[in-house]
Amino acid sequence: MASLSGSRPPLFVTLLLFLALALSAEAKVRRYRFHIAYKYKSPDCFQKLSITVNGQSPGPTIIAEQGDTVVVEVQNGLLTENTAVHWHGIRQIGTPWSDGTEGISQCPITPGETFVYKFVVDRAGTYIYHAHYGMQRSAGLYGLIKVAVPEGTVEPFAYDYDRSIVVNDWWHKSTYEQATGLSSVPFAFVGEPQSLLINGRGRFNCSLPSASGAVCNLTNPDCSPSVFTVVPGKTYRFRIACITSLSAISFGFEGHNMTVVEADGYYVKPFVVDSLYLYSGETYSVLVKADQDPSRNYWASVNVVSRKPDTPTGTAILNYYPNHPSRAPPTAPPAGPLWNDTAARLNQSVAIRAHPDHVEAPPAASDRTIVLLNTQNKVDGGHVRWALNNVSFTLPDTPYLVALKYKLKRAFDARPPPESYDYRGYDIRSAPPNPNATSSSSIYRLGFNTTVDVVLQNANTLNPNNSETHPWHLHGHDFWVLGHGAGKFDPSAHPAGVFNLVDPIQKNTVPVHPYGWTALRFRADNPGVWAFHCHVEAHYFMGMGLVFEEGVEKIGRLPDAIMGCGESKRLLRP
Amino acid sequence: MASLSGSRPPLFVTLLLFLALALSAEAKVRRYRFHIAYKYKSPDCFQKLSITVNGQSPGPTIIAEQGDTVVVEVQNGLLTENTAVHWHGIRQIGTPWSDGTEGISQCPITPGETFVYKFVVDRAGTYIYHAHYGMQRSAGLYGLIKVAVPEGTVEPFAYDYDRSIVVNDWWHKSTYEQATGLSSVPFAFVGEPQSLLINGRGRFNCSLPSASGAVCNLTNPDCSPSVFTVVPGKTYRFRIACITSLSAISFGFEGHNMTVVEADGYYVKPFVVDSLYLYSGETYSVLVKADQDPSRNYWASVNVVSRKPDTPTGTAILNYYPNHPSRAPPTAPPAGPLWNDTAARLNQSVAIRAHPDHVEAPPAASDRTIVLLNTQNKVDGGHVRWALNNVSFTLPDTPYLVALKYKLKRAFDARPPPESYDYRGYDIRSAPPNPNATSSSSIYRLGFNTTVDVVLQNANTLNPNNSETHPWHLHGHDFWVLGHGAGKFDPSAHPAGVFNLVDPIQKNTVPVHPYGWTALRFRADNPGVWAFHCHVEAHYFMGMGLVFEEGVEKIGRLPDAIMGCGESKRLLRP
Secondary structure, eight states, X not given: OGGGTTSOOOHHHHXXXXXXXXXXXXXXXXXXXXXXXXXXXXXXXXXXXXXXXXXXXXXXXXXXXXXXXXXXXXEEOOSSBOBXXXXXXXXXXXXXXXXXXXXXXXXXXXXXXXXXXXXXOOSOXXXXXXXXXXXXXXXXXXXXXXXXXXXTOOOSSOOSEEEEEEEEEEOSSOHHHHHHHHTSSSOOOOOSOSEEEXXXXXXXXXXXXXXXXXXXXXTOGGGSOOEEEEOTTOEEEEEEEEOXXXXXXXXXXXXXXXXXXXXXXXXXXXXXESSEEEOTTOEEEEEXXXXXXXXXXXXXXXXXXXXXXXXXXXXXXXXXXXXXXXOOOSSOOOOOSOTTOHHHHHHHHHHOBBOGXXXXXXXXXXXEEXXXXXXXXXXXXXXXXXXXXXXXXXXXXXXXXXXXXXXXXXXXXXXXXXXXXXXXXXXXXXXOSSOBOEEEOOOEEEOTTXXXXXXXXOOOOSSTTOOOOEEEEXXXXXXXXXXXXXXXXXTTTHHHHHOOOSSBOEESEEEEOTTEEEEEEEEOOSOEEEEEEXXXXXXXXXXXXXXXXXXXXXXXXXXXXXXXXXXXXXXXXX | OGGGTTXXXXXXXXXXXXXXXXXXXXSOEEEEEEEEEEEEEOTTSBOEEEEEETTBSSOOOEEEETTOEEEEEEEEOOXXXXXXXXXXXXXXXXXXXXXXXXXXXXXOBOTTOEEEEEEEOOSOEEEEEEEOSTTTTTTTOEEEEEEEOOTTOOOSSOOSEEEEEEEEEEOSSOHHHHHHHHTSSSOOOOOSOSEEEETTBOOOOTTSGGGTTSOBOTTOGGGSOOEEEEOTTOEEEEEEEEOOSSOEEEEEETTOOEEEEEETTEEEEEEEESSEEEOTTOEEEEEEEOOSOTTSOEEEEEEEESSOOOSOOEEEEEEEXXXXXXXXXXXXXXXXSOTTOHHHHHHHHHHOBBXXXXXXXOOSSOSEEXXXXXXXXXXXXXXXXXEETTEEEOOOSSOHHHHHHTTOGGGSOOSOOOSOOOTTTOOTTSOOSSOBOEEXXXXXXXXXXXXXXXXXXXXXXXXXXXXXXXXXXXXXXXXXXXXXXXXXXXTTTHHHHHOOOSSBOEESEEEEOTTEEEEEEEEOOSOEEEEEEEOSHHHHHTTOEEEEEEOGGGOOOOOGGGOOSGGGGGGBXX
């Protein structure tokens, strides 16, 4: 451009430049390289081998604008372990092979290989990426995706600055040890996390006996608390992602209200809370005004809810400029709401509605209703597993997408899984009278472009007087949240009265509360094979999931890169 | 057969039966199923997640007769990790795809998959199987293969009973932690093992500070010592396999001599020792007569040699019947020979000759001599690696066998690696003057049916006054051990004078001693792609290996099962 300086460029050059800029603003390609490797990290001061992206956990944030194409070259630098990375909340319209779900949309990426994920981020919002293989997400492979609205688009709320928060729970045992316990007889649960991490930082008490024999160092910079600096009087949008392995959490800024404005990429009818419940796989945006006494700092705090907590409050510092960022607030970190106040959590779930100016009404009726009772069971010689309608999900070693497209018949169980359970006879408040269940890789095949209702029915676990919270995540779609309820859902009576068909929020992840039910609706309009599962890492591992197929016949030739494992080796023709 | 009882079968039935029995005795098919999974084990009383075969580490012993076909279905039950199993000492004549070397003969076996290894055990002897992927061998995936001579064949020694011993060294850190340290800058070595295991049993001192925070229990039956019960006056053949990850060892039975009669499946000109040196990957048979005071038990003991020991003596009990098997000997376990007596170890190496009645003379001359200087170097930004002639070996993510057979040109570096080094100018007694080296996946391509000499030249590591022992293992062949020497080998002067062409032993694994050299010869007569590498797990991981190719054009269609990874995905034609 130097040659043009001092003289006015001809009109056509100006026009071309304008067009080029306009086009690039509309649909940029955002390229990332993710090198996945083990690295020693001390996120809570306790040294542990973590799975990192480019040396970091959480990994780098992917930043894009609505309509952009994101290309991520994932290089597997693990020694003997495969991987696969899921782009949580991205629907993968037209790119079902880029969903990153091992066993479903692709073969695992073997060590040394580079797999290129390419997809369009078609909706603005706050999303997540994370490993979708074994329990690698728990080992640290996760991060954020921030998709901005197109330039010139006005969002239904205003703020001065945009900040991101990702919350995780953290164990000191390796995911190998955890998974071995989960699949052993007798069963050994992972237990409560040692720490809660905010943007990958927490704090463990190194003087505890359980830290002995380990490198635990409270002065390690890895575990210095996260700091969110705010300028008094300004309003902040905090994007908060919950990517916990197990814990449902409450999150708050000490002494500050939060106005909830976005959930899973959809605008919410604003509501104000002092503490926000989040479930694994959910994202929210909240607005916070820095309107408190500016002479001090405040805590950001995370606490476990729904399970009896045995984990210290996770903290970060809300730093009022110009106080020193590391100056501890003069107060104790808030303990958050009562852990076992199920009604309050149900209330929040019900309060989340679509923003009045952004309502997209659901189809008025569904073509099919699948009712899923989740129970804890004993399968295959006493292994504790989760089941849906008495079927515990097992992943095949050939991805469904490949098996269905190329008719590899031995790849999975072709018998359809059950559509419902004995909802009249089953007592959801007791442990299963017969704890036996079966394992299967069977899937739900959906009519293309049909509307599907799914009702998640919670129940008692194997232990008396215990029902857990399960955040369910659907791949390839957003769904309308038609309703939440306490107790047993009656598919013959409930829908007319209790479904919200007026302004339901759309989401990709939604909790089902203890002893409660959650109903959702979606259009099976995205050709592919899509997981739907509890987002608790251990629960999916223990069989709490299923797979939907729709329109697989509309998909063209699959990329070679997703194949090579299991039955897909039969497609080798050297 | 019930219908024939009471009446004499017709002659042709008798003949058929006889033929069937004779054939089955000559060439049985021995079928095994190996389920590979993580399991908590306490082999030295300290609980650790181990990789097991059918729940065991060491895994079950494969028992066959010379000429049998062994079929092992290896089912990968690891969560996110691949595997591959090598049949160490089996030449895989006609079955190069069954060698189990990930990146060389096959793609890794992904979780959930079953890979069927099928091969003929064409020579009687004592062999090993173990993982050949990452550092999984160190994690516990190993076991023995015992191949008996055909019925009626007389061996050149006599004994009453046949017993097996496998020795391993053991760390409490996971192989992930070990490998992360090895590939980090700054470098963190695995260090000396915590224990030495005899048949998978050792003993750690649970009161040591390093046991705190762990489950360490001296009464755990996993770590009760191995017992070898002998009847006074009887002679025992002990097959001893050394499958250590790092350690060179001395092994002995307190108060008893051992007569060495077999090495790596070849009969040895018998010689008597009170302590036998073994190097990782070697197997021996020794004869021991139970001719000592029968009123007590004796120790079997293992000690580290060549590296300054920081590991307690590994022990088992030689139990003289009818003493109680667990009765401790009244003496302290033998400390073994001096750890740094290199001359004694070299002497043993030189003493191992072919049995006079079983000499198979080597070809009188070689067609090619490859001289390999091994050095420790810094590669790619300060990573400590091993190199041969300044090239540090890296495995490609497409197996050579597939890449060569199907001409996948991007799979590996096609430039030939160097045949020799500056043997006149290089000072093997100093650290490398320029520690930089390069990494490469290049291979040595051998003329089919040519005779190849390899001279391994040891040198100083990066640290002053330090040279290590490296046990080199060749896949796909046995080689003649032409000579061992101290100091620098001069390829222009040495061979005529120092090579033993009269009665060299054949082996598949041989040590090169500190500051010494070892020369070996083999015929490149087995179509395939064959690893040749230091059998120290960390050393191979750090680049101390290479690959030979010979006659790959003579190999027919490769099994689909070995493909699917890396560039071999290009062979997918759905």
